Amino acid sequence: LRRLLLTYKIQESASLKSRDNPLLMVPPPHHQATFVLTEIHNSELLREMFPKPMQSVITIHNYIIRTTLNRFGGYESKNDGDAFLLIFRCVLDALNWCCTVQESMLNAKW
Numbered sequence: 001l002r003r004l005l006l007t008y009k010i011q012e013s014a015s016l017k018s019r020d021n022p023l024l025m026v027p028p029p030h031h032q033a034t035f036v037l038t039e040i041h042n043s044e045l046l047r048e049m050f051p052k053p054m055q056s057v058i059t060i061h062n063y064i065i066r067t068t069l070n071r072f073g074g075y076e077s078k079n080d081g082d083a084f085l086l087i088f089r090c091v092l093d094a095l096n097w098c099c100t101v102q103e104s105m106l107n108a109k110w
Contacts, residue, residue: 034094036074038065038101039083057110058082064104072097 040046040061047054058081065084069076072093078085088094 032090034088034091035077036086036088036094036098037084038086043082060108060110061105064101064108068097068100068104072100 040058043054043058046057061082062079062084065086066076068074069086073089074093074097075087076084077087086094086097088097
């Protein structure tokens with residue numbers, strides 16, 4: 001997994017729309033935010049080579065991403081397959097979330 005952290009000051013939170021996601025409990029941040037971009041490395045190639053197993057991998061991956069967000073105040077801004085754009089209120093929350101997700105991925109029943 002690759003992750004990228006960006007801190008950015010948000011001028012208008014109205015541009016961030018809530019998605020129809022039952023796991024989404026946290027409203028978008030208002031003034032300063034940390035963005036996390038995440039995806040499975042080489043996922044397109046892996047999907048071509050192993051289409052059926054990759055469906056299960058992406059399901060488990062996305063479940064872990066989404067179920068850990070609320071604990072760290074994360075907000076899912078966008079999702080495309082295995083790629084996510086997530087927003088956190090501060091860098092520390094984002095870093096703690098990244099570490100927790102990495103550990104959860106290591107311990108998952110793949």
